[in-house]
Amino acid sequence: MTKARQLADLISSGSIETAEITSLDAAKLTGNIADARVPASAVTQHANNYTHPNHSGEVTSTADGATVITDNIVDEANLKVSNTPTNGYMLTAQSGNTGGLTWADAPSGTHVKLVSGSASSSVNHDFQNFMDTSKYNSYMVQFSKVIGLASNALHFQFVANTTVLTNSNYWWAFHGHRSTNNEIVNYGEQSAQAPLGSAMVGSSGNAANYLFHIYNNPNSTNMGNNVYGHNWGYRSDLGDYLFTDYAFGFNNSHNVTGFRVHAEGNDATTFDYAIYGIAK
C-alpha cells in the first residue's frame, strides 16, 4: 500500500488501524508525543529509590518485613467479645457468640482474689466492705509474716460497713498441739472479740501464720457468721513450735461486710494478707 493510499484511508476513516499502532516503533514517537514516553531507565531508577517505611503503633514492622503485634499492647479494647466485662469476670470461649468469646462470672467454687497486700504497722487492721453476698458466702483469708505479736493472740471482730461489732456476741474455742507433745486449749462465751487461736510471738525470725475461712450467712440470726481456721508458728515464750485450730460464731443478726484484727494488748502488727471470695 502506498503512503498516499494510507493517508487517504486515515482521512476517510478518522482512525488508525490497531495493527498500525501495535507495531509502532517507539523511536518514532517524537515531539509532544515523546514527552509522554516513560523511558525504561526512569522506571528502573524509581524502583531503586523507594524505601518502605517502618509501621508504627500497636502493630509494627521493620521496613517491608512482617508486621508484628507489639509486646504488652493488646488490652480488653482490642478483643472482639460478645459483651461488656464487669470487674472480676473471666473470659470464656463461646463459639456461638460474637468473636467466640464472652465475659462471664467465675464458676462456682472458684477462689477469686479480692484484695491482697502488705499491711503497714498499725494497731487495728480493718478489712471493710469486701463481702458481696450476691457472689460469695465463704471467704478464705491468709495472713503470713505476722510480726509484732509479743506472746499475744490476734483478735477478730466482725465489721458492718465501718462499724466494728464489739458487743459480747462471740462464742469461741481453740485447740492445738505443741512440739513438746502438749495440748494448748482455750475457750470463751459472750466475748467482745474472738481470738484467732493461740497467742503467738510474731517477730521477724518467728513470724506467725494464719489461714481461716469466714462463712457469712446474711439471713441467719444465730451464729450465722462464723470462722474456722488455723494458726501456726514458733512461740519462743513456750519454746515450742505449735499450731491451733479455732472456731467461733457471732451470735447476732448484723449483716457483716468485713472484719477487724488487732493484737491482744494492742500491739502494732504488720503482715502480708490475701482474701479470696469463693464463688457460690
Next chain:
Amino acid sequence: MAEYNNIIRLEGVTRVEITGEELTKLEADRTAFANKSSERKLEVIKQLRLDRLKETDWYSNSDVTMPDNVKTWRQTLRDLPANHSNETAYDALLARDKDGNLTHSVWSKP
C-alpha cells in the same frame, strides 16, 4: 508515737491516725493489759510446770517407785507460784538462752 488504724478496702488502703477518744481508750486498754503482765507470765509458768509434771506422772503408777529426787523436784514445781511471787522472779524463771532453752535450773529434771 502515733498509732494507726489500717483501713483496707477493695478500692485501696488508707492509714488513719488514731486520735481523741479512740486513742484515749486504746492507751487505757494497753495500760490495763500491761498491768496484767505478771498474771500472763504466771500462766506461762504454770503451763511449763504442767508440761513437766505430766512428763513424770508415770512415776506415780502403782508398780513404779518414784525416786526421791523426782519427788522433791515435782514438789518444787508445785511450789513455784508460792515461792515466786513477783514479776522479777517470773522473768528469772522464764529466761532463755540464745537457742531458746529455759535457763533456770528448776526446769531441769534431776
